[in-house]
Amino acid sequence: MPDSDGNGEDSHPTRRRYLTLLGAGGAAGLAGCTGSRNKNQQSLNDPIELYTWNLPFLKKSINGWMKDYKEEYGDKYENLQTKWTDRGPATEDILSYFQSRLQSGNPPNVFDTQMTTFTRYAEKGESGIWAPLGQFTDDQFLNKYYDRLIKVNTVNGQLLNMPFYMGTNATFSRRKWFDEAGIDPPTVGNYPSTMEYLDMAENLVNNSGAEFGLTFIRFDWQIWPWFLAEGINVVNDKGTEVVFNKPRTKEILSRFRELTQNGVIPEVSWTGDWKPAAQQFGAGNTAMYFGSGSALRLIQNSGDWVSPDAMAVGGAPSGKRYGALMTMHGLGVVKVDNSDVAQRAAFDLIKVILNKKWQKDFLRNTTVLVPHKQAVKELQNDEQFQNKNPSLVKMYKLWDDVSDRVWVPPLVTASSEMAQIVDTQFSAAALGEKPVDAAVKQAEQQCNQALQG
Numbered sequence: 001m002p003d004s005d006g007n008g009e010d011s012h013p014t015r016r017r018y019l020t021l022l023g024a025g026g027a028a029g030l031a032g033c034t035g036s037r038n039k040n041q042q043s044l045n046d047p048i049e050l051y052t053w054n055l056p057f058l059k060k061s062i063n064g065w066m067k068d069y070k071e072e073y074g075d076k077y078e079n080l081q082t083k084w085t086d087r088g089p090a091t092e093d094i095l096s097y098f099q100s101r102l103q104s105g106n107p108p109n110v111f112d113t114q115m116t117t118f119t120r121y122a123e124k125g126e127s128g129i130w131a132p133l134g135q136f137t138d139d140q141f142l143n144k145y146y147d148r149l150i151k152v153n154t155v156n157g158q159l160l161n162m163p164f165y166m167g168t169n170a171t172f173s174r175r176k177w178f179d180e181a182g183i184d185p186p187t188v189g190n191y192p193s194t195m196e197y198l199d200m201a202e203n204l205v206n207n208s209g210a211e212f213g214l215t216f217i218r219f220d221w222q223i224w225p226w227f228l229a230e231g232i233n234v235v236n237d238k239g240t241e242v243v244f245n246k247p248r249t250k251e252i253l254s255r256f257r258e259l260t261q262n263g264v265i266p267e268v269s270w271t272g273d274w275k276p277a278a279q280q281f282g283a284g285n286t287a288m289y290f291g292s293g294s295a296l297r298l299i300q301n302s303g304d305w306v307s308p309d310a311m312a313v314g315g316a317p318s319g320k321r322y323g324a325l326m327t328m329h330g331l332g333v334v335k336v337d338n339s340d341v342a343q344r345a346a347f348d349l350i351k352v353i354l355n356k357k358w359q360k361d362f363l364r365n366t367t368v369l370v371p372h373k374q375a376v377k378e379l380q381n382d383e384q385f386q387n388k389n390p391s392l393v394k395m396y397k398l399w400d401d402v403s404d405r406v407w408v409p410p411l412v413t414a415s416s417e418m419a420q421i422v423d424t425q426f427s428a429a430a431l432g433e434k435p436v437d438a439a440v441k442q443a444e445q446q447c448n449q450a451l452q453g
Contacts, residue, residue, distance in 0.1 A: 047081035048345050050353075051098065051108035053329060054088025061361050069352045077345050089274070091220075091416070102129070107334045109346035112164060114220070115152070115328040115409065130160040131335035136347040145354075145371040152408055153330050161330030162350055163371035165362060168399060168406050169225055169324040170293035171314040174305070177287040178312075180208035185288070186314030188398045193319040194226045197290075198255050204287040205264050213264045215280045217273070217291040221325055221409040221419045223426060225290075225316045227252060228407055229323030234422075239412045240451060245444040250437060256430045270427040278302050290316070292327055293395050296367040300391070313394040315402055322405040367392055369399050414450035421446045 048069075055062065066082040074080050085108060087094045101107045107129075137159075142150055149163035173185035181204050186192055192200065201213025216222070224234065227249055236243050259265045266286070268276045274295060281289035282302025289299065300306050316324035331353065333346045352358065359375035362368075364385070370376060376396065379385050386393050409415055422443050429439035 042076055042341055043078040044080060044342060044345060045339075046342070047083040048110070048342065048349055049083040049085060049108040050110045050112070050349060051101075052084070052086045052112040053094055053114060054086065055112070056086050058362075058365060061358065061365060064361070065349070065353050065358055068358075069349050072352060073345070073348050076348070077341070080345070082349070102336065105337050107337055109334060109338055109342055110349055111332050111334055112329055113161070113332060115326070115330065115411075128155075128160065129332075129334055129336050131333040131338075131343045131347075132158040132160065133162065133333065133347060134159050136333075136344060141351070144356075144373060146373060146403070148403070149328065149371045152326070152328065152411070155411075161332040162354060164329045164331045164354070165366070165368045165370050166326060166328035167292055167294045167368045168326055168402060169222070169291065169316040170296070170395060170398060171312075171316070172281065172289045172296070172299055173312040173314065174210070174281075174284065174287055175310055175312055176305075177204050177208040177210040180210075182207070185312040187312055188314060188394060188401055191315050191318035191322065194229050194252060194317045194323070195255070197226075197288075197317050198259060201288060202259060202262075202264050208287065210287040211263075211285040212266045212280070212287070213259070214288045214290065215266050215269045215277050215286050216289065217277050217295075218270065218427065219273075219419065219423050220327075220416070221422075222291055223423065224409070225323035225325060225407070226256075227323075228325075229317035229319040229321065231320035234418070234447075235410050235412070235451070239410055242418075242444050242447045242451070245440050250440055253426055253429055253436050253440065256426075257432065257436060260430050261432060265430075267431065270430050274298065282306065293398070294327070294366070294368045296391060296395065308390040311391065313391055313398065315398055322402055322407075324402060324406045326406040326408050367395070369396065412451065414447075414453070417450045418447045421450065 050062070050065075052058075052062070062084055066084065069082060070080055087097050091114070098107070098111060142159075145163060149166065150159065153159055153161040153163060171186045175185060178185045183200065183203065184190065186197075197214065204210045204213040221234075227244065230248050230252065232244050232246055232249055234242060234244055256265065260267065260270065266280055268280050272280070274291075275298065277289065277291060278295050278298040279302045280286055282299050284303050284305050289295070299311075316322060331350045333343050333350070335343055338346070354372060356372055356375045356378075359370040359372035360379060362370050363375065363379050380393065380396050410418065412418075425434075425439040425443035425446070428434045429436045434442075
């Protein structure tokens with residue numbers, strides 16, 4: 001148990017424990033301490049720092065968060081100051097910087113982290129880096145947000161992150177090529193199976209002016225909807241062993257390989273990042289784009305032809321189950337090397353960021369969804385917003401239709417490493433660099449090794 005100064009092992013575990021968790025073993029123990037103080041003192045020695053993940057375009061809004069925060073809580077905390085740090089978009093750059101801050105003994109107070117990397121820092125019990133948030137909140141506050149998102153951020157009975165923003169997979173289609181081929185594009189409520197998608201892509205290349213039938217992104221489990229829709233899971237129910245080495249997995253991957261070699265799927269789908277795939281579709285010669293719905297604005301900015309009438313919005317493949325994954329960012333309070341007062345002040349900043357005012361602002365300035373139920377509802381019913389953002393409103397309708405069916409990627413420490421393994425091996429097979437059987441087998445072996453630590 002922590003002592004009266006909040007400096008017990010459970011409240012501020014040693015930095016060695018965190019660096020072991022992050023794979024940076026051999027570090028020195030915690031240097032220094034918070035010192036003795038009255039536990040009710042609300043004085044802060046350092047600014048409350050928010051570390052965000054690739055949000056430089058939200059500078060005006062983030063300055064607004066900080067202004068409101070200081071106005072609302074300036075009387076509660078003496079010397080209340082704020083700091084904002086942003087990195088990205090590369091995941092490893094974001095995480096390596098965060099790890100360096102942990103090593104230095106000077107971590108940020110609030111960390112905006114992606115769902116599959118959140119698990120990298122969430123260990124059982126009290127040894128993770130996150131401050132349990134139940135001490136700062138109550139049901140009245142939590143009921144403002146989608147219950148499923150709260151559950152996803154709860155590990156071993158402790159809420160460790162608050163949902164910040166989220167999304168799911170979407171298909172964007174150029175109607176011109178579908179009209180020429182005489183077929184209907186995927187739309188909200190019309191979710192073809194994986195093989196129907198791939199057959200459709202081939203049909204579009206053969207029977208329309210489209211050069212390519214389908215492009216997509218495949219990292220951070222974005223490739224898995226194609227397999228999930230066919231009933232193929234990544235890990236067993238206990239999260240201890242992978243279970244995807246199945247004949248159906250190889251059939252799907254072989255079909256991807258065939259269509260890539262035949263030019264129906266551009267190679268950039270297997271080699272590119274968010275931007276190249278969106279630009280591929282935005283150029284206008286590709287019939288379908290599949291990936292995160294948050295790519296909508298990037299697609300809109302990549303092609304002069306893109307308009308609500310010219311582009312259809314649909315969901316993910318569906319067969320034995322609906323295949324889309326849930327993507328989500330959360331806001332966590334970092335407890336290592338941060339005093340109890342600083343942790344509480346950090347959560348107060350989170351409350352400002354996630355209030356209805358700023359969640360509606362986030363919706364207006366991005367193409368993602370937010371967890372604040374009333375904020376989403378009010379913009380859905382805002383006629384002016386609907387008229388200005390018809391494709392985005394379709395994305396909200398898509399979420400309403402599928403939110404209870406979207407897939408949460410494996411919430412295990414090795415999740416992001418496993419996703420990278422699958423990307424590498426499956427891409428190599430699709431590009432003809434190795435046999436499909438060998439790629440699936442090697443992915444299985446490497447993922448099991450990652451699970452075993």
